[in-house]
Amino acid sequence: MPHEPTPDPHSDPPLHPALLTGPPHPRLAEVRQALDSLNPGHEAPPAAHLTARLTRAWTVRHASPDHREVVGALLPGLIRDAQASALQARTAATRRTAQSLLAEAYFLAQFFCAYQPDAPLVWRVAERGMTAAQDSEDPHAIGLAAWLTTQAHRDSAHYEAADAVTHETLRYLTPLLPDATKDVRAVAGALTVEAGLTAARRGETGTAWHHWDQARLLAETLPRTYFHPVTSFSRAVIAAHAVTVAVELHAGGESVRQSARAESETIPSRPRHRIEQARAYHLDAQPDVALATLAQAHATAPDTVRYNGYARRIILEEAEAKSPSRRRRASDLAARLGLVS
The missing domain is CATH 1.20.120 (Four Helix Bundle (Hemerythrin (Met), subunit A))
Structure with missing residues (x-):
């Protein structure tokens, strides 16, 4: 695994550890x-x-x-x-x-x-997964290991390491793509999205959307009804990824516009994408819509919201809002999630 460099001082700070860490x-x-x-x-x-x-x-x-x-x-x-x-x-x-x-x-x-x-257990599992994938000599497994490791690095604000894992793996996978299976092409697409999200976290707008567009082109090589069983990468989910790119770029209006486009798509793991939509609405100063979106996600999959740091941050922030009605709704949702006693 690449070394873990000093976090980029010009980038946004990661979520506070208390928010990234849910209950055992x-x-x-x-x-x-x-x-x-x-x-x-x-x-x-x-x-x-x-x-x-x-x-x-x-x-x-x-x-x-x-x-x-x-x-x-x-x-x-x-x-x-x-x-x-x-x-x-x-x-x-x-x-x-x-x-x-x-x-x-x-x-x-x-x-x-x-x-x-x-956290040490997460990194230990990530390292074992990467080692087993490399020993398997299976491009699909290697791509998935890189996809997960990239996310772990980015969540820790280790953007250089995230880029190193992503781009090194894409250099390995790209020559294989013309003859690759759907799953390998999908993993390459999911990794390309990760490259865009890391660029977006750094505020590199052009680079972020370029990677998203490259991922869209890879998605278009897949059958219309195909969804990758692990990453969910597909033609449909590429619209949801655009929401996250815009959110990471702190482009509130654009993130809401992308959210409206993504809403028309039928995708698996909808609650996870509801959280990204909630982030978009919250960024666009629409906290009531953000809370309603998180409540929808919670009704469908409580576990998804309970362990998501971004969802918890929005809920806890709005539990201290000046608006009494919004404060009540957020506090009720926080109590259902076990965030407050």
């Missing part, structure tokens, strides 16, 4: 124990069986209102079985397949562990 999930200790047990000591299941379970876990993560609970219940067994598969592989081909599945289990674990009070 009841299943965190069990997941951590599985991650710390590197020699499961049991016979590995067939690769096809493990693949099917991982596919189900990703589906649950996008669709279930209490996805952290469901994923947290699935993860310990997935991690132990994937580790057993990697340890027991006997040929080069089966070893590469096992490493790819192990990387995917670590990616799922990284999503679960994110924004919980154990």
Whole structure:
């Protein structure tokens, strides 16, 4: 993993750690124990069986209102079985397949562990995921590892490291794209979006929109009904990414315009994109609409809002608003999320 440079003093500061860190999930200790047990000591299941379970876990993560609970219940067994598969592989081909599945289990674990009070565990999982992906020699796994690592660096204001991971991986993936699968093209598109978001965080407007436009071109190579099972990258979701680019550039009016365009698209993980829309409305001085949007997201997927630092920041800020009615709505939502007693 690239070194972690000093944060750029000209960029916006990251979220305060108290906002980035949500409450510990009841299943965190069990997941951590599985991650710390590197020699499961049991016979590995067939690769096809493990693949099917991982596919189900990703589906649950996008669709279930209490996805952290469901994923947290699935993860310990997935991690132990994937580790057993990697340890027991006997040929080069089966070893590469096992490493790819192990990387995917670590990616799922990284999503679960994110924004919980154990930052070293998140980085440990990210490093293991990257190592397993590289050992698998699978472009899809390598791209996903880079996608997740880039986000972790950017959330920590390590923008140079985020750029290094993103651009080095894109240089590796780009020559493969003409003959690549849909999933590999989608991961390259998702990584290109990340390059744009890092540029936007730095205030580099032209660069940010250039990367978004390049991602749009990659999305157009995908079938209209296709959605990447991990990143959700697709033709439809590219509009939602435009909202986030505009928000990161602090362009309030543009972010709301992009939000209106994105609303017409049918995409998975809608609650996550509702949070980006709420950020747009809040940035555009429309706090009542922002709160209403977060309430919609909470009604659909409480776990998504509870562990999202941007959502918590808006809610806690509006819980101290001068408007009594807005203050009541925000305080009620904060109480439902467990942010206040």
